[in-house]
Amino acid sequence: MKWYKGNIHTHTTNSDGDSSPDHVASWYKDNQYDFLVLSDHNHLTILEESKTDLDKWPLLVPGEEITIREINGKPAALHINGIGIKELITPGVYESNIDGINDVVDKVNMQGGLASINHPNYQWWVSSDDIKYSKDAWAFEVFNGHMHSNNEGSLHSMSTEEIWDEILSSGKLIYGVASDDAHHFTEEFSSSRSNPGRGWIYVKSNSLRVEEIIESMKKGEFYSSTGVELQELEISKSKIYLKIKDRPPKEKQKYTIRVIHDSGVVFFEKEGDELEFDTNGMKKYCRVVIRSSEGVNAWIQPFFL
Numbered sequence: 001m002k003w004y005k006g007n008i009h010t011h012t013t014n015s016d017g018d019s020s021p022d023h024v025a026s027w028y029k030d031n032q033y034d035f036l037v038l039s040d041h042n043h044l045t046i047l048e049e050s051k052t053d054l055d056k057w058p059l060l061v062p063g064e065e066i067t068i069r070e071i072n073g074k075p076a077a078l079h080i081n082g083i084g085i086k087e088l089i090t091p092g093v094y095e096s097n098i099d100g101i102n103d104v105v106d107k108v109n110m111q112g113g114l115a116s117i118n119h120p121n122y123q124w125w126v127s128s129d130d131i132k133y134s135k136d137a138w139a140f141e142v143f144n145g146h147m148h149s150n151n152e153g154s155l156h157s158m159s160t161e162e163i164w165d166e167i168l169s170s171g172k173l174i175y176g177v178a179s180d181d182a183h184h185f186t187e188e189f190s191s192s193r194s195n196p197g198r199g200w201i202y203v204k205s206n207s208l209r210v211e212e213i214i215e216s217m218k219k220g221e222f223y224s225s226t227g228v229e230l231q232e233l234e235i236s237k238s239k240i241y242l243k244i245k246d247r248p249p250k251e252k253q254k255y256t257i258r259v260i261h262d263s264g265v266v267f268f269e270k271e272g273d274e275l276e277f278d279t280n281g282m283k284k285y286c287r288v289v290i291r292s293s294e295g296v297n298a299w300i301q302p303f304f305l
């Protein structure tokens with residue numbers, strides 16, 4: 001088994017991105033990504049060439065950002081990625097967020113794909129209740145690199161991690177993904193623009209093939225990152241072992257590792273680059289988050305105890 005790095009949310013000129021599918025795919029190949037989902041709004045972008053030449057292209061996993069712009073006759077911002085789908089999915093007419101999620105999740109599942117609810121805090125559009133009380137999506141975005149995604153929440157609104165804990169505490173399993181949602185591959189790279197290289201996942205798989213990558217993602221055999229990489233990760237219901245990979249900067253990073261359970265409560269916390277942990281005594285679910293002193297994270301996928 002190997003770890004493969006991939007971004008599962010990005011845009012091209014087939015929707016509102018500033019660069020062609022070729023240019024976007026090349027950017028990810030040049031930056032050492034193994035696979036990529038070109039997730040244009042209501043458009044299935046496939047790069048035929050990439051199917052045969054993995055020395056030149058990242059593995060392209062077909063995908064689409066199913067984009068619902070109107071609900072109940074009013075403007076809406078409900079966006080759901082269909083990853084590993086085979087045919088374009090056109091959004092229907094919906095009366096509520098839950099209605100929209102139910103329909104899209106069904107359509108994605110019917111094609112053998114994975115449905116991910118994108119940027120819940122973009123325009124504060126999707127609540128934890130919307131996710132709790134709708135059909136099981138495979139994942140939601142705990143991190144989205146777009147400048148208007150509000151991952152951290154606000155004084156009055158939950159952060160994406162708080163949303164995650166609320167859903168998990170209700171007994172519903174959902175994975176948390178990190179993605180770029182990149183639109184801008186040319187001109188200046190800055191925090192006020194929607195650039196690539198901000199959030200990705202590492203998937204554990206036998207080989208770099210679409211079916212196997214999708215299968216591992218489906219089973220939760222991946223973790224999400226904005227810059228923390230693991231050298232080892234072993235998880236069972238009773239034990240977790242992880243070791244963080246050293247990074248090159250001159251001054252060594254400091255890492256805080258938190259083990260979280262029911263209601264988002266921190267069950268255990270330590271500083272360092274290694275965790276050997278027994279889940280005995282934990283309630284309901286377990287997830288681990290690692291934060292570096294540099295401000296980047298890794299999120300290990302939750303599991304129920």
Ligand SMILES: [Zn+2]
Nearest residue numbers: 065079118119
């Ligand atoms: Zn979106």
Ligand SMILES: [Zn+2]
Nearest residue numbers: 009011065181
């Ligand atoms: Zn997007």
